[in-house]
Amino acid sequence: MGAVKPPSERMQRKRGKRIQEILTAAAELFGERGYDAVSLEHVAERLDVTKGSLYYYFSSKDELGTAAIETLGDEWTARLEELLDRTEGTPEVRLRALIHEHVTIAVNDYPAALRLFLMPREWPSAQRERIKELRRRHDALFRALIEEGLASGEFTVTSVDTVLQCMHAAMSQAPTWCGELPSAARGKAVDEVADTLMALVHIGR
Amino acid sequence: MGAVKPPSERMQRKRGKRIQEILTAAAELFGERGYDAVSLEHVAERLDVTKGSLYYYFSSKDELGTAAIETLGDEWTARLEELLDRTEGTPEVRLRALIHEHVTIAVNDYPAALRLFLMPREWPSAQRERIKELRRRHDALFRALIEEGLASGEFTVTSVDTVLQCMHAAMSQAPTWCGELPSAARGKAVDEVADTLMALVHIGR
Amino acid sequence: MGAVKPPSERMQRKRGKRIQEILTAAAELFGERGYDAVSLEHVAERLDVTKGSLYYYFSSKDELGTAAIETLGDEWTARLEELLDRTEGTPEVRLRALIHEHVTIAVNDYPAALRLFLMPREWPSAQRERIKELRRRHDALFRALIEEGLASGEFTVTSVDTVLQCMHAAMSQAPTWCGELPSAARGKAVDEVADTLMALVHIGR
Amino acid sequence: MGAVKPPSERMQRKRGKRIQEILTAAAELFGERGYDAVSLEHVAERLDVTKGSLYYYFSSKDELGTAAIETLGDEWTARLEELLDRTEGTPEVRLRALIHEHVTIAVNDYPAALRLFLMPREWPSAQRERIKELRRRHDALFRALIEEGLASGEFTVTSVDTVLQCMHAAMSQAPTWCGELPSAARGKAVDEVADTLMALVHIGR
DNA sequence: GATGAATGAGATTTCATTCAT
DNA sequence: AATGAATGAAATCTCATTCAT
Numbered sequence: 001m002g003a004v005k006p007p008s009e010r011m012q013r014k015r016g017k018r019i020q021e022i023l024t025a026a027a028e029l030f031g032e033r034g035y036d037a038v039s040l041e042h043v044a045e046r047l048d049v050t051k052g053s054l055y056y057y058f059s060s061k062d063e064l065g066t067a068a069i070e071t072l073g074d075e076w077t078a079r080l081e082e083l084l085d086r087t088e089g090t091p092e093v094r095l096r097a098l099i100h101e102h103v104t105i106a107v108n109d110y111p112a113a114l115r116l117f118l119m120p121r122e123w124p125s126a127q128r129e130r131i132k133e134l135r136r137r138h139d140a141l142f143r144a145l146i147e148e149g150l151a152s153g154e155f156t157v158t159s160v161d162t163v164l165q166c167m168h169a170a171m172s173q174a175p176t177w178c179g180e181l182p183s184a185a186r187g188k189a190v191d192e193v194a195d196t197l198m199a200l201v202h203i204g205r
Numbered sequence: 206m207g208a209v210k211p212p213s214e215r216m217q218r219k220r221g222k223r224i225q226e227i228l229t230a231a232a233e234l235f236g237e238r239g240y241d242a243v244s245l246e247h248v249a250e251r252l253d254v255t256k257g258s259l260y261y262y263f264s265s266k267d268e269l270g271t272a273a274i275e276t277l278g279d280e281w282t283a284r285l286e287e288l289l290d291r292t293e294g295t296p297e298v299r300l301r302a303l304i305h306e307h308v309t310i311a312v313n314d315y316p317a318a319l320r321l322f323l324m325p326r327e328w329p330s331a332q333r334e335r336i337k338e339l340r341r342r343h344d345a346l347f348r349a350l351i352e353e354g355l356a357s358g359e360f361t362v363t364s365v366d367t368v369l370q371c372m373h374a375a376m377s378q379a380p381t382w383c384g385e386l387p388s389a390a391r392g393k394a395v396d397e398v399a400d401t402l403m404a405l406v407h408i409g410r
Numbered sequence: 411m412g413a414v415k416p417p418s419e420r421m422q423r424k425r426g427k428r429i430q431e432i433l434t435a436a437a438e439l440f441g442e443r444g445y446d447a448v449s450l451e452h453v454a455e456r457l458d459v460t461k462g463s464l465y466y467y468f469s470s471k472d473e474l475g476t477a478a479i480e481t482l483g484d485e486w487t488a489r490l491e492e493l494l495d496r497t498e499g500t501p502e503v504r505l506r507a508l509i510h511e512h513v514t515i516a517v518n519d520y521p522a523a524l525r526l527f528l529m530p531r532e533w534p535s536a537q538r539e540r541i542k543e544l545r546r547r548h549d550a551l552f553r554a555l556i557e558e559g560l561a562s563g564e565f566t567v568t569s570v571d572t573v574l575q576c577m578h579a580a581m582s583q584a585p586t587w588c589g590e591l592p593s594a595a596r597g598k599a600v601d602e603v604a605d606t607l608m609a610l611v612h613i614g615r
Numbered sequence: 616m617g618a619v620k621p622p623s624e625r626m627q628r629k630r631g632k633r634i635q636e637i638l639t640a641a642a643e644l645f646g647e648r649g650y651d652a653v654s655l656e657h658v659a660e661r662l663d664v665t666k667g668s669l670y671y672y673f674s675s676k677d678e679l680g681t682a683a684i685e686t687l688g689d690e691w692t693a694r695l696e697e698l699l700d701r702t703e704g705t706p707e708v709r710l711r712a713l714i715h716e717h718v719t720i721a722v723n724d725y726p727a728a729l730r731l732f733l734m735p736r737e738w739p740s741a742q743r744e745r746i747k748e749l750r751r752r753h754d755a756l757f758r759a760l761i762e763e764g765l766a767s768g769e770f771t772v773t774s775v776d777t778v779l780q781c782m783h784a785a786m787s788q789a790p791t792w793c794g795e796l797p798s799a800a801r802g803k804a805v806d807e808v809a810d811t812l813m814a815l816v817h818i819g820r
Numbered sequence: 821g822a823t824g825a826a827t828g829a830g831a832t833t834t835c836a837t838t839c840a841t
Numbered sequence: 842a843a844t845g846a847a848t849g850a851a852a853t854c855t856c857a858t859t860c861a862t
Contacts, residue, residue, distance in 0.1 A: 036241030
């Protein structure tokens, strides 16, 4: 009835904020229990909202899922970039810091990660591509550092791709064992993971 | 008079065989698509029976699931043990062979093992313990070799536990990337994974 | 900001009303055929909705069942109380009227009440207690009248409890025989039951 | 293959005995939990036999059910007849003894009764008629005594049928409350029931 | 006579999705 | 923007019944 008034900018912002809230809650839940095991009811409940409301923002569970991952990935990548910005030194030093930070984030904030990142198969095919893209952006940070180290002769690897995959797998998996340790022991565990994974770029000697 | 005749041994064997058939089918499916994504209908279909029949052997999906994992784990471990039996050489040689075989099995036969093995969290607590036990048996093979290599001075590590976790994570994750390669390239990819992971026991130099 | 708005009172009422509709339908069915013989499909059909909808209001068949019985019991008790409100006279007169009304309700409206009320054993323990409580409230009406009559010397009994049990049993059982009579004969049959049962409070003389 | 040899008499007896065992177990179970709630699995389990075996003796659950009731009813009636055979005295004395015995049997042996006897509605219509017939035979014992007492002027009733119904209802219901008493108190409770029910044949005075 | 195995129909339950308000 | 209500498809589970051995 009458002209549909275009959403004011303020409204847009508000909407954006609500969406972020939803995505955060969703990412947490998917991360805790896996995509299949989380119902929209669960998501809604955590937000103190009804199932139906979610459809105002997302047109399907799949879409919500993908968006949740994307958010999570963006945030994660942003934090890693920030770290690199404030860390100086050789590729060795910086790569180790990056690994350490990645694991820390995984353990503290996204026990999620494994289920979300590492299992594109679990996702409907429409979503898979976007998840891979996300992964590429994320990997780029590590890849750049490794190549820098290779160029300078500090690092040796069999194959950059393989190293990246192994590194990523181990880092994302970390929460499932570090997460169970008493928090006192966690710091040390994370350090050990970082030290251990650095070996991957010092192959064959 | 009234003596209840216990099932004959032959019957017992037959039953056991049927159960193994079911478990194999289930393990394959769970391994391919993950627990949640597989319905009893799927399992039944692969066996050419009706859903209901499965309940003659297992009293719930959970029970079937746990048993299937156990089977899968047993089989896997058995294949690794076999490999070790027929492989001679230094710990270095044998560990590399073990990794190679593990990844090969993962890629060829159990692409979704990741979801089953690495995520005890998503299982009802009754099952969790049994899965962890399975994991321990599996890890034992790697652990023994690593310790042997450490004793002989061939290997250096930061922490055996950490190495095991990282190795396991990377190996189980392998199917998600190697699996997508054209089969021609797969062999090389698996080799590279093995070479790369061997670095984990040659830390710090 | 983020204030969760509680469901409006009007909505609450509406929901309550819907629940009552469901409970009434369920109580009727359970009362007619017994708990086991009624499927949620039946209940849904009578309400012209789908099975699934019922789960929006009740989280299981058991829960619906218990609530339905409670409703049935409340209604029944209420009708008896109403009757007492409008009936004057000696305990003798009023007790007879009460019995008569009870049997009438049983025969006309809840032919299967027997199965619901008299057999707490078949209910899960959670429900049993609530059913017993219901029964107590119901019995209280009869008990009060009987004790009044005893006090005034009009009645004689061996044991109030025993009389109550026998009375209740016979009244609830009535539908299984009165219900089969042609409706013309029913009135007389109910009268006879009432007269007969009054003998229970005139023991020994 | 060859002539089917007619079952020897010995076999017949053996068969009969087996059938009785089954019927007893079935009657107990139906009595404890109700017809619907008992599965053939339950019955078979109690007999240490497999479900399938029951079909050798009975062609359906319904048939087993009806036969079970019939057995139970026959046995019950026989025990009551026995009692009457050895009890002398006025109708008053004998009727009271009969009631007492009936309740005793109900409480001790067939908490069953209520669900089996009093609820023809719960049974498929084919069975209903046979159950009613059974009930008639059973009632006949009481009816004869009551009529004797009426003839001699000892008893007064409104309607023999009604008295029988009420009596039967209360007697069969007895286990649900007497059964819960500590066994010490049970004897007294049964006595009270008998005394109370005797009032039904001394109406109006 | 009895068993193990299988079936198929139906019951309970879950959940993504839609929609009127 | 959000809610309460409802739907329908699919999943898990139960059970009377059949049958080859």
